[in-house]
Amino acid sequence: xxxxxxxxYIASKELSHAVDVAxxxxxxxxxxxxxxxxxxxxxxxxxxxxxxxxxxxxVKSTAKAQEGLYxxxxxxxxxxxxxxxxxxxxxxxxxxxxxxxxAFAAPRRTVVLIDEIxxxxxxFPNDLLHExxxxxxxxxETGVTVTARERPVVIISSNAEKELPDAFLRRCVFHFIAFxxxxxxxxxxxxxxxxxxxxxxxxxxxxxxxxxxLPELRKRPSTSELVDWxxxxxxxxxxxxxxxxxxxxxxxxxxxxxDMLQLRRTTTPGGPAAPRRW
Amino acid sequence: xxxxxxHYLRRRGLPVGVHExxxxxxxxxxxxxxxSLAGFYELCRCLLVKREAHFDLFDQCFAEHFxxxxxxxxxxxxxxxxxAKTPPPPNWSAEDLARLRSLDLEELRRRFAERLxxxxxQHDGGSHWIGTGGTSPxxxxxxxxxxxxxxxxxxRRSAVQVASERRFRPLRGDQVLDSRQFSLALRRLRLLExxxxxxxxxxxxxxxxxxxxxxxxxxxxxxxxxxxxKLLLLMDIGGSMTPHALLCEQLFTAxxxxxxxxxxxxxFFHNCVYDELVRAGDQHATVSTxxxxxxxxxxxxxMVVGDALMNPYELTHAGGRIDFYSHNAEPGLVWLKxxxxxxxxxxWLNPESPEAWDATSVRMVRQVFRExxxxxxxxxxxxxxxxxx
Numbered sequence: 001x002x003x004x005x006x007x008x009y010i011a012s013k014e015l016s017h018a019v020d021v022a023x024x025x026x027x028x029x030x031x032x033x034x035x036x037x038x039x040x041x042x043x044x045x046x047x048x049x050x051x052x053x054x055x056x057x058x059v060k061s062t063a064k065a066q067e068g069l070y071x072x073x074x075x076x077x078x079x080x081x082x083x084x085x086x087x088x089x090x091x092x093x094x095x096x097x098x099x100x101x102x103a104f105a106a107p108r109r110t111v112v113l114i115d116e117i118x119x120x121x122x123x124f125p126n127d128l129l130h131e132x133x134x135x136x137x138x139x140x141e142t143g144v145t146v147t148a149r150e151r152p153v154v155i156i157s158s159n160a161e162k163e164l165p166d167a168f169l170r171r172c173v174f175h176f177i178a179f180x181x182x183x184x185x186x187x188x189x190x191x192x193x194x195x196x197x198x199x200x201x202x203x204x205x206x207x208x209x210x211x212x213x214l215p216e217l218r219k220r221p222s223t224s225e226l227v228d229w230x231x232x233x234x235x236x237x238x239x240x241x242x243x244x245x246x247x248x249x250x251x252x253x254x255x256x257x258x259d260m261l262q263l264r265r266t267t268t269p270g271g272p273a274a275p276r277r278w
Numbered sequence: 279x280x281x282x283x284x285h286y287l288r289r290r291g292l293p294v295g296v297h298e299x300x301x302x303x304x305x306x307x308x309x310x311x312x313x314s315l316a317g318f319y320e321l322c323r324c325l326l327v328k329r330e331a332h333f334d335l336f337d338q339c340f341a342e343h344f345x346x347x348x349x350x351x352x353x354x355x356x357x358x359x360x361x362a363k364t365p366p367p368p369n370w371s372a373e374d375l376a377r378l379r380s381l382d383l384e385e386l387r388r389r390f391a392e393r394l395x396x397x398x399x400q401h402d403g404g405s406h407w408i409g410t411g412g413t414s415p416x417x418x419x420x421x422x423x424x425x426x427x428x429x430x431x432x433x434r435r436s437a438v439q440v441a442s443e444r445r446f447r448p449l450r451g452d453q454v455l456d457s458r459q460f461s462l463a464l465r466r467l468r469l470l471e472x473x474x475x476x477x478x479x480x481x482x483x484x485x486x487x488x489x490x491x492x493x494x495x496x497x498x499x500x501x502x503x504x505x506x507x508k509l510l511l512l513m514d515i516g517g518s519m520t521p522h523a524l525l526c527e528q529l530f531t532a533x534x535x536x537x538x539x540x541x542x543x544x545x546f547f548h549n550c551v552y553d554e555l556v557r558a559g560d561q562h563a564t565v566s567t568x569x570x571x572x573x574x575x576x577x578x579x580x581m582v583v584g585d586a587l588m589n590p591y592e593l594t595h596a597g598g599r600i601d602f603y604s605h606n607a608e609p610g611l612v613w614l615k616x617x618x619x620x621x622x623x624x625x626w627l628n629p630e631s632p633e634a635w636d637a638t639s640v641r642m643v644r645q646v647f648r649e650x651x652x653x654x655x656x657x658x659x660x661x662x663x664x665x666x667x
Contacts, residue, residue, distance in 0.1 A: 017317065018324040021310050025301060074485075134306065169328035170297050176330040253302060 009038065009045035010187045018175035019046060021220055025173065028154035033177030039157035042177075043187075046155065057150075063120045063194025065127030068100040069137045084088055092142045099147060100128075104135065109150035118158045125168035129170045132171060136221035136258065174190035182209060192227045193234070203240050204230055207247060211254075220252040228252050279303060283343055287326065290339050294326050301325050315344070317568030319602045407452060410450075458533035467579065467665070468505045468538070492567075508541040509533070510574055510621065516549035522629035526583055528559070529627075545570060549588040550610035551617060567613065569573040571620050579665060580617070580624030583653065586643040587630070594643050614646045625661040628651040 003019040007010035011019075019042075022029035031039045047054035057068050073094045081088045081099075097105060103112045117125055131137045132154065136147035156172065158164065180220065182205050189201060208229070214219050229252040238248050240270050245275060247253075280302075286351045287294050292489070302325050311318040319340060393408050405414050443653075483498035511525055511533055533542060544558035545565070555570055557563045593610040618624060628635065628648040635650070644650050649664050651657040 014320050014324075017310075017312070017320045021305055021321060021324055024308055024310055025305055027301070031330070078488075078493070166293070166328075170295060172328065173324050174322050174328045176333065 001025045003046060003049050004139055006045045006048050008043055010184060010191060010233065011042070012177075012180075012184060014088045015042070015175055015177065022155075022173040024051075025151055025213055026151050027171060027173045028156050030156045030158065030169070030172035030174045031177060032158045034173070034179055034220075034222060035159060036224045037179060039115065039177060040115055043111055043155045043157075046153065047111040050153070052113065052153065053106070053108070054113065055099040055103050056113045056115060057119050058115045059117050059124070061119050061121075063124065065124055065131075068098040068114070068128070069131060070098055070101045070139055071096045073215065087199065092144075095139055095142060097146075100131065101137070102138065103152040104146050104148040106152075109152060111155065114156045115153065116157050116159055118164065122165070126165050128172065129168060179212075185223070185226070187261050188223060189227060189230060194232065196234075196272055197230075198239050202241075203243050204233065207243060208253070211247070211263070214262060214266060217254075217259050218256050219254070219259060223259055226254050228238075279306065288337070290335065292327065292332055292335055292339065298326050326466050340662055359361040380502065446571050460529050460655065460658060463655050463662065464532055467507055467509070467662045468661065470557075476502075494511050505538055505540060507573070508578045509539050509543075509589050511542065512551065512555070512580070512582045512584075512617075513544065513546050514549060514582075514586075515546045515556075515586070516584075518549070518585055518587045519629070522585065522653070525629050527660075529583060529653065543570070543574075547584075548622055549584075550592050551582075551613045552610065553607070553613070556590050567617075571617065574621060575621060576620070578621055578623070580621040581661075582617075582626045582647065583629070584626070585628055585630045585634075586626070586640040586650075588636075588639045590638045590642060593639060611642065611646065614643065618646050623665055624649070625664060626650040627653045627657065627661060 002021070003016050005016065019029060020062065021027075031042060031252075033039055036233050044054060045058070046147050072091070073096060077088060077091075077094045080086060086093070100112060103110045135151055136145060174179060185205060185208075189205075190196065193201075204226075208221065208226050211217075229249060232249040233243070236248065242248065247267070250260065250263060254263060281525050284294060284299055305321055305325060311321045311526065322340070324332070327333060388407075393406075397407050407414060439626055477499035478501070480500040483500070484496065487496040487498055488494065492612065511530075513530065515526075519526065530544065533544070545555035546558060547555055551567060554564045555567050557565050567604045581639060587608075593614075595609050624647065626643065626649065628640070628650055629652070632652055635644070640650075650659040651664075
């Protein structure tokens with residue numbers, strides 16, 4: 001079962017290859033890349049292409065590895081014991097499975113996305129190691145062991161902010177989504193704006209990549225910002241000639257004040273700003 | 279398999295372990311490399327390299343180790359599209375087939391390369407060009423007794439060529455200059471303690487207390503964890519630091535924008551620390567160094583950023599200071615030692631690369647500040663690690 005992207009997700013050859021390798025070897029696939037390069041969408045595309053259910057775990061900075069497996073809702077149980085009805089002694093009523101737990105317990109194979117794993121504590125990935133290897137975990141409170149019938153396809157996305165522990169990296173297949181080049185970007189844009197005229201698209205891409213290459217930009221515009229910008233241009237009825245002279249709706253591409261100032265400095269005909277004094 | 283390559287990668291500093299190697303072998307056994315050097319390159323990269331900062335190094339190693347490996351001639355997408363169609367039904371006579379002669383491998387390779395150069399359109403059923411269903415030795419579904427089968431993964435450029443392009447050089451951790459990366463490295467400088475401030479709910483203690491109370495809910499409180507690191511940042515803004523102004527500015531911005539430290543003070547100096555420092559943010563406010571030192575104590579962390587390049591007598595002589603109008607009563611080294619004694623938890627960050635640290639003044643400074651690190655993200659991380667974080 002080869003992964004080749006879907007109608008709405010353009011995958012590079014290297015990425016498709018990495019997905020195939022991860023699925024064949026049964027290893028989690030670790031994806032890193034600049035924000036806005038389609039890491040989260042990849043999991044959706046893989047689930048679509050392989051026709052499997054997708055379970056998502058959006059990791060927060062306060063997340064604990066245990067929460068992905070299951071949570072024992074003690075507060076609810078305490079509350080029920082004082083005010084509720086039903087058999088409070090049956091602990092299994094208060095065990096709620098997390099996304100990874102649900103994937104293991106599922107009767108069919110699933111795709112699990114662990115999104116932005118680097119947001120959590122540095123020790124978080126290590127806490128998942130054993131479960132990812134053995135594909136099973138114990139629910140201590142009830143004494144039940146949940147084992148995965150079918151090994152789920154685990155996709156882990158990371159924003160390249162924090163370093164991940166070595167023992168965790170060892171178990172993963174790694175892929176870095178490089179920023180798409182002009183040709184790939186043209187295909188991606190065409191998926192979102194199918195009717196876009198070729199010349200205008202080429203001009204938009206030229207301006208976009210010029211902007212990305214400006215020196216000293218704090219936050220470079222990403223793929224999703226480009227798509228939004230083109231929507232704005234189409235809505236505003238901007239023509240190719242206007243685009244050549246100026247950069248309308250720059251606020252859709254640049255989100256920092258220093259970057260906007262930098263842009264203005266570069267496009268002002270008065271020349272570069274006076275050198276700063278220390 | 280490929281044990282030499284494995285050891286070569288390890289020698290060059292890539293952290294490849296036995297587990298990754300076993301994965302690679304098992305993947306090769308399952309045919310996941312495709313039948314091309316490019317496929318093998320991609321497979322190796324996704325199984326052996328786990329950080330994009332190592333991509334460039336891996337590319338270099340791959341290009342060097344597999345240099346000169348004869349990759350099959352490049353097949354274009356057009357050619358593969360022509361070959362994707364089903365062949366026409368065969369209509370050869372027995373004599374035609376008898377006339378076909380087996381070619382040896384060298385001859386085949388040579389002719390194949392020629393055809394690839396010359397072929398401009400689709401051909402089927404023929405005997406000369408690359409196509410389907412014919413008697414030519416190149417293509418598929420034909421009747422030639424020997425030949426080269428073409429059809430499969432496209433391969434626009436050879437893997438060795440791709441690897442030697444070094445597309446990932448900007449991602450190396452030893453060369454990146456970005457204030458956000460400095461911010462992230464600086465965030466590692468933390469010493470979390472529970473002292474003072476508003477209290478937060480202590481869940482474990484509350485549960486234990488409630489249980490002791492037979493179920494009557496009782497809440498317990500404790501102070502939250504806070505970073506207790508106090509940082510004193512001293513930056514050299516002398517003439518020789520002008521080429522490094524951008525880098526220093528990024529570090530300065532990163533440190534300033536982080537509200538991560540309990541306290542942070544930034545001061546500037548010229549070439550070496552003397553009796554006066556300039557407070558950051560207020561260009562003309564000079565402060566006496568002794569005052570600054572009195573306001574800090576041994577619990578503060580110190581970071582000095584400078585290239586330590588100066589005339590050695592600035593360090594050794596009273597009045598050696600380069601600034602004509604100020605006369606320093608004590609030589610620079612005395613001041614540096616004073617600072618060091620006051621703030622034992624200190625590091626010196628040097629924007630010059632370590633090759634330039636042979637200069638006399640740098641060596642003298644290093645005798646006082648033994649922990650000198652380059653001003654890169656890796657260097658900053660190592661410096662923070664040396665402070666015990």
